Amino acid sequence: MKTADIIIIGGGIAGIGAAARLSPEASVIILEMEDAAGRHASGRSAAIFIRNYGNATLRALNAASEPTFLEPEGISESSLLSQRGELMVANEAGLDDLNAYLTGSDGLERISAAEAVKLFPLLRQDWVVEAAYEQSAQDIDADRLLQGCLKLARRNGAEFIPKAPVTAMKRANGIWQVETPKGQFTAPIVINAAGAWADQIAGLAGMLPVGLSALRRSAAIVSPPCSDDISSWPLLVSAAEDWYVKPDAGKFMVSPADEDPVEAQDAWPEDMVLAEGIYRAEQAVDLQVTRIEHSWAGLRTFAPDRTPVVGFSPEQDGFFWLAGQGGYGVQTAPALSQLTADLCLHRTSLLSAAVLEALDPGRFLQST
Structure with a gap:
């Protein structure tokens, strides 16, 4: 004892x-x-x-939480944050979601479709109706x-x-x-x-x-279809929260942003869920995914x-x-x-x- x-x-x-x-x-x-x-x-x-x-x-x-990330005394000798930025994009179907996200926000800026493409060059400009950018979004180590x-x-x-x-x-x-x-x-x-x-x-x-409900969230690592340095590109998120694309060590992390209820468990991704999410992302981004290098899933537990x-x-x-x-x-x-x-x-x-x-x-x- x-x-x-x-x-x-x-x-x-x-x-x-x-x-x-x-x-x-x-x-x-x-x-x-x-x-x-x-x-x-x-x-x-x-x-x-x-x-x-x-x-x-x-x-x-x-x-x-932000002050601790910036100055993690006793935890680390340097900041736990690094610049990323979040670019939220909406087609016609996602406009209400984008406007709801902007309500009560701090530091979010509406930008044009052309400005969004400059930030994330693989984004299809003809898909984007409106966009917003949060420069202060940062990666956490x-x-x-x-x-x-x-x-x-x-x-x-x-x-x-x-x-x-x-x-x-x-x-x-x-x-x-x-x-x-x-x-x-x-x-x-x-x-x-x-x-x-x-x-x-x-x-x-x-x-x-x-x-509490355990909801599965899946993700996959894929290679970018270009030779550009993508390290400074922002996290790209659908306002409808049905996919996102995040630069990750020279690759892209693509997620269907799924929230499928499951029992508490060591979660694993469902191939069809990943495929559908990647397809949705491909409609907005010039990805053309032919091979998944690695995939996984985790649980997001909500009250x-x-x-x-x-x-x-x-x-x-x-x-x-x-x-x-x-x-x-x-x-x-x-x-x-x-x-x-x-x-x-x-x-x-x-x-x-x-x-x-x-x-x-x-x-x-x-x-x-």
């Missing part, structure tokens, strides 16, 4: 980031079911920081973020235990007892950062699920209102939700890690009351 102040269930960027912020003031054990950190969603992300991505709550979390947080947590005394899936848990006399194949672990606080498995963890703790679930459960003392990050987990990780530490250590968060209310796990109990 091992005892700590806090047990974190899940070794993705949510759990590892929280451990990095908690460990200076609390003893922390991280339980991960896989053999290493970041095996699922965290290791399969497109990893780009887009300030305007998501609803109002997520945009506030994006803004709160997600692996450096994850590994830096893990090293920081370990320097502070946190223990990372792989191959330790939770099989049972209960609370007695103010202490959680968590069973795994690696033994029993106890702590007054358990943080549920289990991603697509978070509702299952809640069930083991005797609590109701919050209704019913597509806002993360972060805070202490009103059902059970000492049970903390850190789940439902959807497709925003990497770029909101610094803000949510800090919030987790603030709430668990009884400190005042710098986030607004409106944001805290929007994240509160109790909102699902109130709606039932």
